[in-house]
Amino acid sequence: MMRREAGWYALLLPAFLLLSVFYVTPILQVLAISFLEPSPGFSNYERIGTNLSVQRVIITTLRICSITTVLALLLGYALSYTITLASERARRWWLLCVLVPLWISVLVRAFAWVTLLRRQGLINQTLQGAGVISEPLELVWNEFGIIVGMVHYMVPYAVLPMLASMREIEPRLLAAARGMGASRGQVFARVFLPLSMPGVVAAGVLVFIFSLGFYITPAILGGGKTLMVAEWISLQILDLIRWGLGTMMATLLVVTILVTLAVFSRVVNMRRLFGGA
Amino acid sequence: MSAALELRGLAKRYGSFVAVEGADLAVERGSFLTLLGPSGSGKTTILMMIAGFTEPSAGQLLLDGQDITALPPEKRAFGMVFQGYALFPHMSVAENIAFPLRVRGQGRAERDEKLRAALDLVQLTGFADRLPKQLSGGQQQRVALARALVFDPALLLLDEPLSALDKKLRAELQEELRALHRRVGRTFINVTHDQEEALSLSDEVAILNHGRIIQKGAPAALYERPRSRFVADFLGKSNFFQGVVRELGGGWLGVQVAGLRLRQVVDGPRPGLGAAVLLSLRPEKIAALGAEESADNIVEGVISAWSYLGAGFSLAVETALGVLRVHLPAWRAPFVPEIGAALRLGWAADAPTLVDDDDAA
Structure with missing residues (x-):
C-alpha cells in the first residue's frame, strides 16, 4: 500500500521540480533582491511610506481595480442571471458569446479599444457627426480607457463563478417563493440574490486579483500616462534599472494577493473558484 | 357542503403528449383529498395547475365558485409543501416560516404572533433559530408545513410530502399530518404514488392513470369496491x-372459471348469461379451511411459495384457478406453511368484486 502510494507521488516529482526551479526559486530571488539592493535592509519598503510616486501607483492601481471589479460584477451578474433563466438552447449561445472573447489575444482587444476610443475613433466621430459634441472626448490614454479595456477582459471571469453558483440554486425555491405570494422582485431580492452571493464574492475576489497584475491592457490603453503596478515594475527594472524598488513592488503585489486569498478563503469555497469540484 | 375547489375539464398537453386529459373534480371544503397514481399519471401536473405553476391547455379552475384559471401563483397564494420541502437554505426556521408574511408586508408584531402559533402548531418552538440543514428530515418537513399554513391559505397543496423520509418516520408523520388536518380544518390536496399513504391520510382519493381520473371515493370504498382492474x-x-356467467340467481351469479363454478354476489348492474366477467379477490379475504369447514367457494391447492411477514403469512397457492395470492394472519393460520403442502381455500360469495378489465398496464 505504502509503496504504491509512493509510486503515485513519484509521478508528481517532475512537475514539482519544474515548479520549484522555474517558479518558486525566481520568486524567492525577487524577495531577496527587494531586501538586498541597492543596499541590504528595509530601505525599499520604507518608500511605501515616503515616496509619492510609489504611493500614487499603489493608489491608482487599487482604485482602477476596485472600479473594474464593481463594473465587471454588475455586468457579469446581469449576464449570468440572463443565462441562468434562459432555455437550454439559448444558454449554449449565451455561453459561447461570453467565452469567445477569452480566446482573442489581450493585445488585439486592447488595440481594438484604442481604435474605437481614440480622438478620431469610431465613437468620437459618430458623436461629432451627430452633433452631440463639438470637441472629441478623451476616452483613451487615461484611467477611463484602462477601465473600459479591463472590464471588457474581466466580464467572462466574473460570469463563470457567478453562473456556477446561480445554477446551483434550486428552481423549486423560486417557485416556492412565488407560491407563497412573493412578487418577482421579492423572489429576486429575498431568495435569488442572497443565494447567489457566494458566487458574487468568488467572482469579486477572482476579478480583483487578476486586475491587480494587469500589464498589457493598462500599458496600451493608459498610453504611459496612467501607471499601474505591473507597468511601473517593468519601468523600474527594464528602463530605470532600479531592481530593488521593482522587486519590492512585485513582492508587495504577491503579498497583497495572498492576503486577499487568505481572507476570502474563509468566506468562499476557493476550490470552486479555481474550477475544482 | 359546498365544493371549495372545482376542476372542470382541466387538461394539459405538451405538443402531442397528453399529460392530463380533461380532469373533472370537486374538492369539498375542509376535506383531505389525495391524487394517487403511478409516476407519469398526471397527478403532479394537476397539482401544479391548481397551484398556478403550470398553465392548463383547456378547462377551468374554480375556487369558491370564482374562476381562478388565469391567476398567477402569487395571487392564488395557496399553501404548498414541495417535494424535498424547498426550504430556503439561507434563512433560519423562523425566517422561512415568516417568509409568506414578510412578502405580504405584515407588521412585525403580527408576524411574530403568527410565527409563534405556527411553530407551536408543528411543535418546533425551540428550533426557531436553526438553519434548515441543521434539522432532521422530519423536522424539515414540519417547517415546510408551518410555512405553508402560516398565512391561512384557502388550500394546502402537498407534493409527495413524505416521499423523502424513511418508512418508520413516514408512518409517524402520516399520523401527524392527519392530526394537523383535523386541527386546522383546511382543505388539503395531496399528491402521492404511495397507496398506503393515500389510504391512511385521505377523506377522499382520486386514482389517476395515463392522465385520467379513473375512480374517486373514500379510501374504504375504493379498496372494497374497485371499479376496474387497474384500481384493484x-x-x-x-x-x-x-x-363467463353461466347461471343467474337472485342477487348472485354462477361464474365459470377454468373448470370451476364460482358463486358470486352482485349488487350493481347484472351482466347477462354468457357475458365475460373479471373478478377481483383480495388476498386477505381468502381463508384456509379446516377439513370440516365450508365456504361459498372452495378450491384445493398446493403451496408453491410462502413468506413470513411477522403479522401474517403470504402464500402463493397453485390451484385450478391459477396461482392464488393469499394472506393469512399468523395467529389464525391452522398450520405451519411448507412448500408442497396441500391446502383447502375458501371465500364468501360477496368477497370478490366484479371489475372492468381496463388492462392494468
Whole structure:
C-alpha cells in the first residue's frame, strides 16, 4: 500500500521540480533582491511610506481595480442571471458569446479599444457627426480607457463563478417563493440574490486579483500616462534599472494577493473558484 | 357542503403528449383529498395547475365558485409543501416560516404572533433559530408545513410530502399530518404514488392513470369496491379471475372459471348469461379451511411459495384457478406453511368484486 502510494507521488516529482526551479526559486530571488539592493535592509519598503510616486501607483492601481471589479460584477451578474433563466438552447449561445472573447489575444482587444476610443475613433466621430459634441472626448490614454479595456477582459471571469453558483440554486425555491405570494422582485431580492452571493464574492475576489497584475491592457490603453503596478515594475527594472524598488513592488503585489486569498478563503469555497469540484 | 375547489375539464398537453386529459373534480371544503397514481399519471401536473405553476391547455379552475384559471401563483397564494420541502437554505426556521408574511408586508408584531402559533402548531418552538440543514428530515418537513399554513391559505397543496423520509418516520408523520388536518380544518390536496399513504391520510382519493381520473371515493370504498382492474391492482394486491356467467340467481351469479363454478354476489348492474366477467379477490379475504369447514367457494391447492411477514403469512397457492395470492394472519393460520403442502381455500360469495378489465398496464 505504502509503496504504491509512493509510486503515485513519484509521478508528481517532475512537475514539482519544474515548479520549484522555474517558479518558486525566481520568486524567492525577487524577495531577496527587494531586501538586498541597492543596499541590504528595509530601505525599499520604507518608500511605501515616503515616496509619492510609489504611493500614487499603489493608489491608482487599487482604485482602477476596485472600479473594474464593481463594473465587471454588475455586468457579469446581469449576464449570468440572463443565462441562468434562459432555455437550454439559448444558454449554449449565451455561453459561447461570453467565452469567445477569452480566446482573442489581450493585445488585439486592447488595440481594438484604442481604435474605437481614440480622438478620431469610431465613437468620437459618430458623436461629432451627430452633433452631440463639438470637441472629441478623451476616452483613451487615461484611467477611463484602462477601465473600459479591463472590464471588457474581466466580464467572462466574473460570469463563470457567478453562473456556477446561480445554477446551483434550486428552481423549486423560486417557485416556492412565488407560491407563497412573493412578487418577482421579492423572489429576486429575498431568495435569488442572497443565494447567489457566494458566487458574487468568488467572482469579486477572482476579478480583483487578476486586475491587480494587469500589464498589457493598462500599458496600451493608459498610453504611459496612467501607471499601474505591473507597468511601473517593468519601468523600474527594464528602463530605470532600479531592481530593488521593482522587486519590492512585485513582492508587495504577491503579498497583497495572498492576503486577499487568505481572507476570502474563509468566506468562499476557493476550490470552486479555481474550477475544482 | 359546498365544493371549495372545482376542476372542470382541466387538461394539459405538451405538443402531442397528453399529460392530463380533461380532469373533472370537486374538492369539498375542509376535506383531505389525495391524487394517487403511478409516476407519469398526471397527478403532479394537476397539482401544479391548481397551484398556478403550470398553465392548463383547456378547462377551468374554480375556487369558491370564482374562476381562478388565469391567476398567477402569487395571487392564488395557496399553501404548498414541495417535494424535498424547498426550504430556503439561507434563512433560519423562523425566517422561512415568516417568509409568506414578510412578502405580504405584515407588521412585525403580527408576524411574530403568527410565527409563534405556527411553530407551536408543528411543535418546533425551540428550533426557531436553526438553519434548515441543521434539522432532521422530519423536522424539515414540519417547517415546510408551518410555512405553508402560516398565512391561512384557502388550500394546502402537498407534493409527495413524505416521499423523502424513511418508512418508520413516514408512518409517524402520516399520523401527524392527519392530526394537523383535523386541527386546522383546511382543505388539503395531496399528491402521492404511495397507496398506503393515500389510504391512511385521505377523506377522499382520486386514482389517476395515463392522465385520467379513473375512480374517486373514500379510501374504504375504493379498496372494497374497485371499479376496474387497474384500481384493484394499484390499491393493494388482488387476485383476478377471468370467467363467463353461466347461471343467474337472485342477487348472485354462477361464474365459470377454468373448470370451476364460482358463486358470486352482485349488487350493481347484472351482466347477462354468457357475458365475460373479471373478478377481483383480495388476498386477505381468502381463508384456509379446516377439513370440516365450508365456504361459498372452495378450491384445493398446493403451496408453491410462502413468506413470513411477522403479522401474517403470504402464500402463493397453485390451484385450478391459477396461482392464488393469499394472506393469512399468523395467529389464525391452522398450520405451519411448507412448500408442497396441500391446502383447502375458501371465500364468501360477496368477497370478490366484479371489475372492468381496463388492462392494468
